[in-house]
Amino acid sequence: MDRAALLGLSRLCALWAALLALFPCGAQGNWMWLGIASFGVPEKLGCANLPLNSRQKELCKKKPYLLPSIGEGARLGIQECRSQFRHERWNCLVTAAATPGTSPLFGYELSSGTKETAFIYAVMAAGLVHSVTRSCSAGNMTECSCDTTLQNGGSASEGWHWGGCSDDVQYGMWFSRKFLDFPIRNTTGKESKVLLAMNLHNNEAGRQAVAKLMSVDCRCHGVSGSCAVKTCWKTMSSFEKIGHLLKDKYENSVQISDKIKRKMRRRDKDQRKIPIGKDELLYVNKSPNYCVEDKKRGIPGTQGRECNRTSEGADGCNLLCCGRGYNTHVVRHVERCECKFIWCCYVRCRRCESMTDVHTCK
Numbered sequence: 001m002d003r004a005a006l007l008g009l010s011r012l013c014a015l016w017a018a019l020l021a022l023f024p025c026g027a028q029g030n031w032m033w034l035g036i037a038s039f040g041v042p043e044k045l046g047c048a049n050l051p052l053n054s055r056q057k058e059l060c061k062k063k064p065y066l067l068p069s070i071g072e073g074a075r076l077g078i079q080e081c082r083s084q085f086r087h088e089r090w091n092c093l094v095t096a097a098a099t100p101g102t103s104p105l106f107g108y109e110l111s112s113g114t115k116e117t118a119f120i121y122a123v124m125a126a127g128l129v130h131s132v133t134r135s136c137s138a139g140n141m142t143e144c145s146c147d148t149t150l151q152n153g154g155s156a157s158e159g160w161h162w163g164g165c166s167d168d169v170q171y172g173m174w175f176s177r178k179f180l181d182f183p184i185r186n187t188t189g190k191e192s193k194v195l196l197a198m199n200l201h202n203n204e205a206g207r208q209a210v211a212k213l214m215s216v217d218c219r220c221h222g223v224s225g226s227c228a229v230k231t232c233w234k235t236m237s238s239f240e241k242i243g244h245l246l247k248d249k250y251e252n253s254v255q256i257s258d259k260i261k262r263k264m265r266r267r268d269k270d271q272r273k274i275p276i277g278k279d280e281l282l283y284v285n286k287s288p289n290y291c292v293e294d295k296k297r298g299i300p301g302t303q304g305r306e307c308n309r310t311s312e313g314a315d316g317c318n319l320l321c322c323g324r325g326y327n328t329h330v331v332r333h334v335e336r337c338e339c340k341f342i343w344c345c346y347v348r349c350r351r352c353e354s355m356t357d358v359h360t361c362k
Helices: 003-022 028-038 054-062 064-084 115-137 169-180 190-212 239-251
Strands: 160-162 215-221 229-235 326-342 346-361
Touching (some): 054 064, 054 169, 064 239, 115 239
Parallel strands (some): 160 229
16 A cells, blocks of 8 residues: 555544544444545555444445445445435535545544434435445346346236346445444434434434336337337436435435434324334434534534525525625626637637626535
8 A cells, every 4th residue: 555545544543532532332333434435445554544433334345346246335325415404404414524535535524413414314325325336237246246036027918027137226225224323222322222213213214215116118029110019127316306305305305313212202192193104214403593603512513604595495695695685796707608600620619708697605
């Protein structure tokens, strides 16, 4: 390993030492894997040198060919979280806390037990399912490939049959559970058990979102495109679509009691008889005020954030700036325009300037 790689690894270890105290007992090890997203080619470092807990390292040693998929799953989840919340007061901030140049990670929200925690766990578990399943379908694995349960089936009367390569989402879900879910019995303290039960549920809700959005694609066969017979297969939706579904679940998430008896219950007493769906996102604590800076929790506030003056939505200056108002300044853009090809052989362009109003929260 070269000096730069060793330096990066030592910085990552130092960062995790500083962050472990933030997480409830038992939960921290399962999120060390997020550091893998910062490595370009994680498999070259080997399982022992990656930010994994002991159980994950053991699984990594048994299935080292899954390392690129694990890294891609972390990247997918982080990217989609930032995309879904980019215009909101909480914008899924990923910060490099502790040492400059180290892997960016989630901060306070990872262990706060809020709606934001729920979304993070769900989208990260879904990202791992999606990336592993994609690798299986691409033929990058030795123990999984396409979904073989759909072979030789279909409907002859309707003129279609299963074929092609259906995504084996069940294998992706199995691996995500094996890699991420931490047994509740290994934790101590009431709060830790409630938070861990909540996190395990939200992990599964993320996986269910991937399975729910599976779709059927077909290809026609027949003379002159008559589509007399169709070959069909199941495929996962884009991760952006899965992210939208999880964002909707976030908006309608369910607050649960901070005490566990036999199972988790809704916090509102008049709704406790309503069963909790496995695809619902759950939270324990109410979200903090993301309007103002809170250095202790690592919340930057919305001051200086760019807003949309004409929007009535979350990105609008009224909501995003929390009623504090906004500043307006003019930004000049210079670009090439009206380009023409001149024979022979170059392109001639004009230099165009435009002025744009940019609004930022006070």
